[in-house]
Amino acid sequence: MHRFLFVVLFALSVSVPLTAQTAPAKPSGEDVYKQRCARCHELTDSRVPPRTALNQMPSVRIMRALDFGAMMTVAYPLSRDERQAVAGYLGTSAPAINFPPSAYCSDRKATVSDKPKFSWNGWSSTPNNARYQTAQAAGLSIDQARNLKLKWAFGFDGDVTAFGPPTVIDGQVFVGSAGGVIHALRADTGCLQWTFQATGPVRSAIVAVPQGRRHALLFGDQTGFFYAVEAESGNLIWKKRIETHDAARLTGAPVVYNGNVFVPVASWEETRSLDPTYACCTFRGSIVALRVQDGQQVWKTYLVPEPKPTGKSKRGTQQYGPSGAGVWSAPTLDPKRGLMYLATGDNYSSPSTNLSDAIVALEISTGKVVWSKQVTPGDAYNSSCATDKQNCPDEDGPDYDFASSAILSQLPDGRDVLLAGQKSGMVYALDPTKQGELLWQVRIAPNGPDTPTSVGVQWGMATDGQRVYATTSSTGRTPPKDPLDARRNILDPSKGGGLTALRVADGGKVWYAPPIVCAPNAPAGCSPAQSAAVTAMPGVVFSASMDGHVRGYSSEDGKVLWDFDTVREFKTVNGVKAKGGTIDGPGAVVINGMVFINSGYSRFGGMPGNVLLAFAP
Numbered sequence: 001m002h003r004f005l006f007v008v009l010f011a012l013s014v015s016v017p018l019t020a021q022t023a024p025a026k027p028s029g030e031d032v033y034k035q036r037c038a039r040c041h042e043l044t045d046s047r048v049p050p051r052t053a054l055n056q057m058p059s060v061r062i063m064r065a066l067d068f069g070a071m072m073t074v075a076y077p078l079s080r081d082e083r084q085a086v087a088g089y090l091g092t093s094a095p096a097i098n099f100p101p102s103a104y105c106s107d108r109k110a111t112v113s114d115k116p117k118f119s120w121n122g123w124s125s126t127p128n129n130a131r132y133q134t135a136q137a138a139g140l141s142i143d144q145a146r147n148l149k150l151k152w153a154f155g156f157d158g159d160v161t162a163f164g165p166p167t168v169i170d171g172q173v174f175v176g177s178a179g180g181v182i183h184a185l186r187a188d189t190g191c192l193q194w195t196f197q198a199t200g201p202v203r204s205a206i207v208a209v210p211q212g213r214r215h216a217l218l219f220g221d222q223t224g225f226f227y228a229v230e231a232e233s234g235n236l237i238w239k240k241r242i243e244t245h246d247a248a249r250l251t252g253a254p255v256v257y258n259g260n261v262f263v264p265v266a267s268w269e270e271t272r273s274l275d276p277t278y279a280c281c282t283f284r285g286s287i288v289a290l291r292v293q294d295g296q297q298v299w300k301t302y303l304v305p306e307p308k309p310t311g312k313s314k315r316g317t318q319q320y321g322p323s324g325a326g327v328w329s330a331p332t333l334d335p336k337r338g339l340m341y342l343a344t345g346d347n348y349s350s351p352s353t354n355l356s357d358a359i360v361a362l363e364i365s366t367g368k369v370v371w372s373k374q375v376t377p378g379d380a381y382n383s384s385c386a387t388d389k390q391n392c393p394d395e396d397g398p399d400y401d402f403a404s405s406a407i408l409s410q411l412p413d414g415r416d417v418l419l420a421g422q423k424s425g426m427v428y429a430l431d432p433t434k435q436g437e438l439l440w441q442v443r444i445a446p447n448g449p450d451t452p453t454s455v456g457v458q459w460g461m462a463t464d465g466q467r468v469y470a471t472t473s474s475t476g477r478t479p480p481k482d483p484l485d486a487r488r489n490i491l492d493p494s495k496g497g498g499l500t501a502l503r504v505a506d507g508g509k510v511w512y513a514p515p516i517v518c519a520p521n522a523p524a525g526c527s528p529a530q531s532a533a534v535t536a537m538p539g540v541v542f543s544a545s546m547d548g549h550v551r552g553y554s555s556e557d558g559k560v561l562w563d564f565d566t567v568r569e570f571k572t573v574n575g576v577k578a579k580g581g582t583i584d585g586p587g588a589v590v591i592n593g594m595v596f597i598n599s600g601y602s603r604f605g606g607m608p609g610n611v612l613l614a615f616a617p
């Protein structure tokens with residue numbers, strides 16, 4: 001079924017429980033357009049597509065522009081109903097994607113082995129979230145890693161962002177997209193086997209598990225839906241809205257254990273607060289356990305208590321709290337102790353609570369919180385703190401989420417250790433046997449008073465057991481001066497980035513690979529920041545940056561062994577016009593002699609792009 005129609009029908013057929021705010025009347029698309037779009041789109045300006053151009057676009061594409069495209073920052077304050085109303089009002093009902101028949105494999109059936117030889121299944125190659133691939137599974141020597149060449153490129157039609165981490169099992173690839181399309185591809189050629197259209201954009205890593213005689217692919221979308229789709233065919237097995245809050249996003253990858261799937265829940269309510277009339281905030285971060293078989297909920301644990309009315313904002317809007325503590329990353333499993341570890345984000349409104357900016361240990365079987373280690377108390381923050389402060393809580397930040405998973409690794413004496421990198425620029429080693437007691441902490445990025453621009457560790461580190469490799473984002477950003485510029489930031493081409501190797505044993509610095517600043521003629525949106533997740537294999541550490549380069553560094557001394565600039569147009573195997581841009585979000589996936597990476601990330605003022613690249617020596 002057509003995606004937009006589907007969304008509308010679904011919205012009609014399900015009664016969505018209301019949040020603490022009063023229920024708004026169904027918005028009119030025309031009203032939303034007049035209030036939120038007309039001031040730019042009724043202008044005659046060559047940079048702004050006129051309304052007549054919007055009227056020729058499929059509604060699904062307009063939704064994408066609002067959800068994860070050029071209009072994302074404009075749409076921050078808009079609810080899903082308002083987005084759908086204006087997209088439906090402006091656009092056509094045509095489908096968004098059409099691949100030519102030549103994009104497809106001759107055999108359309110995807111295959112997943114129960115006992116794969118090699119896999120990168122989910123966020124990390126292993127459930128401890130180390131993002132480390134053994135020599136055998138990587139299938140690459142250091143010399144071969146030095147000589148990686150582009151094997152094929154696949155374009156995500158109509159997208160300006162490519163952020164779905166690929167899952168690769170033997171020769172089979174599954175990858176989501178900003179347009180909400182799951183693609184099943186062959187690893188060797190990039191030919192397409194099937195596609196599945198989700199309701200919202202999909203950036204969570206996909207996990208494949210045996211389901212009867214076949215396999216289920218498990219993943220969430222950016223609107224709160226979670227799916228089980230048959231890996232062999234792309235047919236839906238079940239679908240469930242596991243979080244009804246309007247701003248919910250399922251970004252962190254799910255993990256599977258003993259027949260249950262564990263789904264971390266985050267949100268962007270933080271940005272809704274840019275609207276001074278928004279009753280901030282009511283979202284509660286959580287983790288949900290579902291039965292893989294049928295999606296039935298086993299348990300759900302919220303990380304903040306139920307929000308209650310608090311005071312009024314500076315503008316007189318009712319405020320709610322506590323809120324926030326979203327989980328943006330995959331849980332880390334510790335079956336030996338029957339525990340899983342979550343890394344949590346900040347609170348959005350007062351009062352701040354004790355499970356924000358924390359590593360939280362929960363019982364896998366019940367979801368009960370066993371212990372927690374909060375590293376930044378009192379961190380209540382939302383986007384209005386960086387603008388007019390009308391909805392900003394008294395705490396006013398510092399916005400030091402854990403944006404990435406903790407890694408469960410070992411000290412040289414065999415004791416377990418949890419390694420966690422924070423947006424503050426700190427890397428922590430915590431003792432999981434002593435309720436997260438601090439073993440060491442090291443700052444790898446300076447933190448300044450101008451948060452949230454000083455973002456340290458963003459999407460995640462990697463470890464080979466001896467060293468932990470952590471990159472720094474820390475972009476330099478300024479707001480655009482031109483009122484027509486819909487970007488929220490202009491990126492500084494000389495600020496941010498850097499890769500640090502620390503000893504797991506004691507946090508000692510082994511080496512530092514400085515950032516490589518953008519070339520003088522680099523396109524707008526270039527930044528040396530290294531925000532994307534790091535990947536390691538024996539001898540090589542892969543890190544991509546917001547300049548669009550993906551590089552392989554020597555794990556011995558940090559020297560660059562391989563460098564590929566993705567900012568160019570690509571001839572794609574599926575016949576879609578595609579280019580690379582900023583790389584952010586998930587990092588490289590290394591498996592069976594190949595390296596996969598997405599390029600294109602227009603959020604934060606980065607360079608747009610829509611391509612999945614596959615390399616081999």
Ligand code: HEC
Nearest residue numbers: 036037040047048049062065069070071074086483484486
């Ligand atoms: C601040 C000015 C501004 C506002 C407000 C604005 N737009 Fe835009 N819009 C632009 C500009 C500039 C572009 C061209 C962006 C580009 O090419 O990168 C654009 C492009 C678009 C596109 C094309 C995107 C694509 O992928 O090709 C769509 C669709 C769109 N706007 C929809 C909307 C809707 C719907 C609203 C209201 C909810 C809106 N815009 C509000 C300035 C604005």
